[in-house]
Amino acid sequence: MEAASADGDLLLRELALAANQYSSLEDASEGTSGQDFEVLYNHGLVLQELAGKVPAGSPEQLQLLKQACELYGSAAAARPSSAPVLYNWGVALADMGRLLKDSQPEEAMSCLQQASQRYAASLDLQPGSPQALNNWGLVLQEMSLLAGSAAEREVLVGYALEKFRHAVRLRPDFERGAYNLGTVLYAHAATLQADLASQLKAGRLTSGDAATSRERNAREARLRALFGAAAQYITLAAALQPGKDIYRRSLAVVRPLLPLPFLRAGYLTAPAAATLGGPCETWRREWFVLDGDSLRSASALESSLAGAAAGGLTGSAPTLRIGHAVGQVPLEVPLESLLGVRRVCDPSLPEGEAIWLSLSRPLSASGAAQRPHVAALAGGQHDPTGASAAPPCCCVWLVADDADSADAWADALLLAHHVVASRGADTLAEALLPLGGGGGAGGSRRSGSSGGAVLGPDR
Incomplete structure (x- = not known):
C-alpha cells in the first residue's frame, strides 16, 4: 500500500x-x-x-x-x-x-x-471510431437522466442506443459497446417499469376494459423485450471478455432474464426450409431460438423451454409460441456459416423489418436454385446495402415484427458469430448456463427485478 x-x-x-x-x-x-x-x-x-x-x-x-x-x-x-x-x-x-x-x-x-x-x-x-461512438452514447444516456420529460428521455435513449449499435456493428469485438448497450437498455427498462408500477399503484391501467388491458399488456410486453435485449448484450460482452469482473457481476444480475438455455427467442417470418431459394418460397411466422450453435426454427420442446424461461410479467397475457410442425424440416442457420448480417429494406419481402444474412454455403440443396436477386449476388453484384464485398454462396432473408426486434436479432447473430469464431462455442454456452436454479426453465425468476443491483457503464 x-x-x-x-x-x-x-x-x-x-x-x-x-x-x-x-x-x-x-x-x-x-x-x-x-x-x-x-x-x-x-x-x-x-x-x-x-x-x-x-x-x-x-x-x-x-x-x-x-x-x-x-x-x-x-x-x-x-x-x-x-x-x-x-x-x-x-x-x-x-x-x-x-x-x-x-x-x-x-x-x-x-x-x-x-x-x-x-x-x-x-x-x-x-x-468509424468505436470508442468515440461509445462515449457519445454514454453522454446521450446521461443527458436522458437530466431530461425534462419522458418524451425527451425516450428520444435521447434512442439516440444513445444508435451510437452503441453503430460501434458494435463496426467492430463486433468491441465488447465495451455491447456491454454499454445492454446497461443502457436495462436502465431504461427499469425506469419504464417504475413508471408502470407507479401508475398501477395509483389505480391507473387497472380497469378491465379492452382498451386498458391492451395498453397494459403492450407496455408489459415492451418491458420484457427491453430486459431480454439488455440481458442479451451483457451476456455477449461477458462472452467476449470472460475475465472482466464487471461483466461477470452484471451477467449474474441479468442471466435470469434470458430465455435459457438460449441467448434469444422470438418470432421471425422466414421462408420454409423446403422452399428456400426456390421460385415459390413459402413464408411462415415461426418461433425461433438462438444459441451457440445456430439460429433455428424451434421444436415443440425448444418452444416450451424458451417460453418457460422467458415468462412474462405478472398479469401479462400468455403468448402462443409455434415453431416448426412435427415432420417439417426446420430452417436452421449454423453460426459458423455466417459471413455477414445486415438490416435491410426490401419491399418484396413480407411486411415487417428485414434482416439479411450472407452465408458461406447453401443451407440445403434447394439453395442452389436461388432467387433472382440472390443469383445476382452470386454473380458478383453488390449486397442490398450497396457495400462491395466478395459474393457469398447463399443468402437468407428474415423478417422481424418491428425495428427494435430486428435490431436485437441482427446484433445477436453478428456478435454471437464473432464469439463462436474467436473464442469457440463453449464460451457462449458457458455464459448461457443457469446458475443455482436462478434462471432457465427450471428456476424461479423475476422479470426485470435486479434486487437493487445497479449495472454501471464501462467507459
Missing part, C-alpha cells in the same frame, strides 16, 4: 511538473504569430490526466477540467482538422457534466450537450 501511495505521489508530481513546463512554453510564445498546437494539446492532456488523480468531486478537479477544455479550444482553433483534440475535449466536457449533475443540473446538461457536439465533430473528421 505504501509503495502504491508513493508511486501515486510521484506521478502527481511528474504531471504537475509537466503542466508547469507547458505553461512556461505558452507564456514564451505569447506575442508571436501563433501558439504551438502540440504545446496546447499536450498541456490539455496533462491537465486532464491530473484531474483524474486528484480527489473525485473536488473543486480542484473541476478547475483542472475547465483549464483542459480551454486549452483544447485553443488547440482546435490552431488545428481545426484534429480529431483527437475534439475527442479529448468531449471527454473533458463529459467529465465536467458528471461532476456537476447533482449540484448544478443545468450546467451539467450544457457540458454534456457540448461534449455530444465535440464527439460528433470528431467522428466527422475520423469516421
Whole structure:
C-alpha cells in the first residue's frame, strides 16, 4: 500500500511538473504569430490526466477540467482538422457534466450537450471510431437522466442506443459497446417499469376494459423485450471478455432474464426450409431460438423451454409460441456459416423489418436454385446495402415484427458469430448456463427485478 501511495505521489508530481513546463512554453510564445498546437494539446492532456488523480468531486478537479477544455479550444482553433483534440475535449466536457449533475443540473446538461457536439465533430473528421461512438452514447444516456420529460428521455435513449449499435456493428469485438448497450437498455427498462408500477399503484391501467388491458399488456410486453435485449448484450460482452469482473457481476444480475438455455427467442417470418431459394418460397411466422450453435426454427420442446424461461410479467397475457410442425424440416442457420448480417429494406419481402444474412454455403440443396436477386449476388453484384464485398454462396432473408426486434436479432447473430469464431462455442454456452436454479426453465425468476443491483457503464 505504501509503495502504491508513493508511486501515486510521484506521478502527481511528474504531471504537475509537466503542466508547469507547458505553461512556461505558452507564456514564451505569447506575442508571436501563433501558439504551438502540440504545446496546447499536450498541456490539455496533462491537465486532464491530473484531474483524474486528484480527489473525485473536488473543486480542484473541476478547475483542472475547465483549464483542459480551454486549452483544447485553443488547440482546435490552431488545428481545426484534429480529431483527437475534439475527442479529448468531449471527454473533458463529459467529465465536467458528471461532476456537476447533482449540484448544478443545468450546467451539467450544457457540458454534456457540448461534449455530444465535440464527439460528433470528431467522428466527422475520423469516421468509424468505436470508442468515440461509445462515449457519445454514454453522454446521450446521461443527458436522458437530466431530461425534462419522458418524451425527451425516450428520444435521447434512442439516440444513445444508435451510437452503441453503430460501434458494435463496426467492430463486433468491441465488447465495451455491447456491454454499454445492454446497461443502457436495462436502465431504461427499469425506469419504464417504475413508471408502470407507479401508475398501477395509483389505480391507473387497472380497469378491465379492452382498451386498458391492451395498453397494459403492450407496455408489459415492451418491458420484457427491453430486459431480454439488455440481458442479451451483457451476456455477449461477458462472452467476449470472460475475465472482466464487471461483466461477470452484471451477467449474474441479468442471466435470469434470458430465455435459457438460449441467448434469444422470438418470432421471425422466414421462408420454409423446403422452399428456400426456390421460385415459390413459402413464408411462415415461426418461433425461433438462438444459441451457440445456430439460429433455428424451434421444436415443440425448444418452444416450451424458451417460453418457460422467458415468462412474462405478472398479469401479462400468455403468448402462443409455434415453431416448426412435427415432420417439417426446420430452417436452421449454423453460426459458423455466417459471413455477414445486415438490416435491410426490401419491399418484396413480407411486411415487417428485414434482416439479411450472407452465408458461406447453401443451407440445403434447394439453395442452389436461388432467387433472382440472390443469383445476382452470386454473380458478383453488390449486397442490398450497396457495400462491395466478395459474393457469398447463399443468402437468407428474415423478417422481424418491428425495428427494435430486428435490431436485437441482427446484433445477436453478428456478435454471437464473432464469439463462436474467436473464442469457440463453449464460451457462449458457458455464459448461457443457469446458475443455482436462478434462471432457465427450471428456476424461479423475476422479470426485470435486479434486487437493487445497479449495472454501471464501462467507459
